[in-house]
Amino acid sequence: MFFKPNTPAAAPAGKTLIGFNWIGGKEVEGDLPSFESRSPVDSRDAVGIFPECGERDVERAAKAASQAFKTWFQVPAPVRGDLIRRMGDVLAQNKERLARVLTREVGKTMREAMGEVQEAIDTCVFFASEGRRLYGQTVPSEMPHKTLSTHRRPVGVCAVMTASNFPLAVPSWKIIPAILCGNTVVWKPSEDAPTIAYLFARCMMDAGLPAGVVNVVNGRGPGGVGQHLIAGIDKGFFQKVSFTGSTAVGRVIGEACGRNLISPALELGGKNPMIVMEDADLDNAVQSALFGAFGTAGQRCTSLANLILHKPIAEAFKARFLEAVGKAVLGNPLQHPEVLYGPMINARHARLLCGGARWTDENRDDRVLGHIAHGAYMQPCIWEGVTPEMKLFHTEVFGPTVNLCIADDFDQALALANGTPYGLSSAIYTENRAWVERFKAGIRAGMASINNSTVGAEAHLPFGGLGWSGNGSREGGVWALDSYTQWQAVNDDASGHLQLAQIDTDYALKATYDRTHWDQL
Numbered sequence: 001m002f003f004k005p006n007t008p009a010a011a012p013a014g015k016t017l018i019g020f021n022w023i024g025g026k027e028v029e030g031d032l033p034s035f036e037s038r039s040p041v042d043s044r045d046a047v048g049i050f051p052e053c054g055e056r057d058v059e060r061a062a063k064a065a066s067q068a069f070k071t072w073f074q075v076p077a078p079v080r081g082d083l084i085r086r087m088g089d090v091l092a093q094n095k096e097r098l099a100r101v102l103t104r105e106v107g108k109t110m111r112e113a114m115g116e117v118q119e120a121i122d123t124c125v126f127f128a129s130e131g132r133r134l135y136g137q138t139v140p141s142e143m144p145h146k147t148l149s150t151h152r153r154p155v156g157v158c159a160v161m162t163a164s165n166f167p168l169a170v171p172s173w174k175i176i177p178a179i180l181c182g183n184t185v186v187w188k189p190s191e192d193a194p195t196i197a198y199l200f201a202r203c204m205m206d207a208g209l210p211a212g213v214v215n216v217v218n219g220r221g222p223g224g225v226g227q228h229l230i231a232g233i234d235k236g237f238f239q240k241v242s243f244t245g246s247t248a249v250g251r252v253i254g255e256a257c258g259r260n261l262i263s264p265a266l267e268l269g270g271k272n273p274m275i276v277m278e279d280a281d282l283d284n285a286v287q288s289a290l291f292g293a294f295g296t297a298g299q300r301c302t303s304l305a306n307l308i309l310h311k312p313i314a315e316a317f318k319a320r321f322l323e324a325v326g327k328a329v330l331g332n333p334l335q336h337p338e339v340l341y342g343p344m345i346n347a348r349h350a351r352l353l354c355g356g357a358r359w360t361d362e363n364r365d366d367r368v369l370g371h372i373a374h375g376a377y378m379q380p381c382i383w384e385g386v387t388p389e390m391k392l393f394h395t396e397v398f399g400p401t402v403n404l405c406i407a408d409d410f411d412q413a414l415a416l417a418n419g420t421p422y423g424l425s426s427a428i429y430t431e432n433r434a435w436v437e438r439f440k441a442g443i444r445a446g447m448a449s450i451n452n453s454t455v456g457a458e459a460h461l462p463f464g465g466l467g468w469s470g471n472g473s474r475e476g477g478v479w480a481l482d483s484y485t486q487w488q489a490v491n492d493d494a495s496g497h498l499q500l501a502q503i504d505t506d507y508a509l510k511a512t513y514d515r516t517h518w519d520q521l
């Protein structure tokens with residue numbers, strides 16, 4: 001790895017990594033000038049410097065992936081799995097170092113960053129052993145001396161595009177099952193998190209991944225390399241596209257895939273509800289709402305957005321919630337690991353917030369810790385009296401803001417929870433078994449939590465949503481295999497002559513009963 005000295009003001013944060021694209025097993029420059037990844041914690045800190053890719057770089061990467069596919073899909077799945085296990089080992093050996101880069105590059109707390117690295121390790125562990133399963137089925141044939149079976153076959157070259165908020169865990173959800181299944185990958189990480197992406201690629205190199213199986217192209221999304229990747233769908237470069245990001249971009253990708261008869265995996269936005277019923281453990285629910293809404297500065301697609309309070313406890317909950325938010329400390333996550341959340345990943349995101357003001361050295365109080373002058377640190381923001389007619393109720397903000405809504409009864413609470421076009425995660429706090437059952441069956445969401453938060457999905461359960469949250473694909477666990485394989489049905493006939501299904505099959509055998517009994521009826 002290559003480094004250069006950081007800017008003098010940011011020298012204590014660490015050196016600046018000189019990064020590369022990774023195409024055909026080689027670290028290469030891009031066709032365009034380099035760009036810097038500046039830390040949101042302190043914008044003077046240059047975490048890495050990366051070459052920006054143009055159209056021809058995408059072509060080169062797609063070609064390398066297509067070339068590598070010819071041999072990679074023939075490597076036995078248990079052997080591919082073993083390589084993924086080694087990738088997990090490299091991640092585990094460097095867990096704390098990687099977490100620190102995550103904190104520096106996207107501003108999440110060390111505790112969360114350690115969790116994110118763990119999520120990528122868990123994904124490696126899960127899919128490493130999936131290489132020894134990757135089951136198909138054996139199916140009885142309707143004809144003698146013939147066997148039927150099904151096999152998961154790889155789809156080909158996968159374009160993977162990921163966001164900045166989970167720049168290690170979410171790419172691992174896509175890339176690891178993709179390569180386990182025998183596919184090859186062209187990955188465009190977020191331009192806000194290229195350093196952690198480079199280090200993830202480095203883990204793959206260290207584990208011995210063959211040239212071209214994973215290729216990394218850096219740069220911007222709209223108007224940049226992301227656009228060239230989408231154009232590559234029409235050029236026939238990719239057989240699968242997996243994207244995590246906004247609903248608007250997801251639609252564009254879905255359209256390009258649709259006209260090319262490719263089914264994409266789209267993990268998009270959310271406006272996640274949490275219901276608190278009158279019998280809930282309020283302290284538990286308050287802690288959940290606090291982390292769900294404000295953890296990661298609200299920049300999770302699973303973040304809590306609409307907090308739906310059953311009227312009898314609404315005032316009591318509000319009082320405790322405001323007290324908890326009032327006590328929460330935030331600020332510089334590198335200097336103060338105890339903060340609830342750090343800066344916005346990108347000041348672009350900060351402008352989207354309605355209401356919550358930015359903390360500065362002028363307006364800060366004792367709940368704000370450390371140096372904040374060179375980052376976008378936002379105040380927690382709470383709205384009450386929010387109703388479905390309001391834009392605030394429906395619009396994903398991706399910041400530390402939450403809406404309070406009141407429901408007279410369970411039915412109204414469920415209707416409010418189902419009242420947005422999204423359907424990613426959801427939660428209810430209650431001890432009432434009947435309400436729990438009705439919630440599980442009635443909520444329109446890919447993920448439902450009972451007395452647990454909207455955030456914090458475990459890596460081996462299906463992750464994804466419906467409506468504006470995605471197109472029904474799922475990441476995580478065995479469900480991810482459906483995105484990266486296609487089923488092949490095999491007819492294996494050992495009879496030595498042509499047997500035609502449906503035609504040469506004597507289903508009825510010969511009837512032996514006496515029909516005259518029936519004719520008397």
Ligand code: UN1
Nearest residue numbers: 166300301302455456457
């Ligand atoms: C995301 O925000 O895109 O469930 C992923 C969670 C995390 C993953 C979030 N495990 O909150």
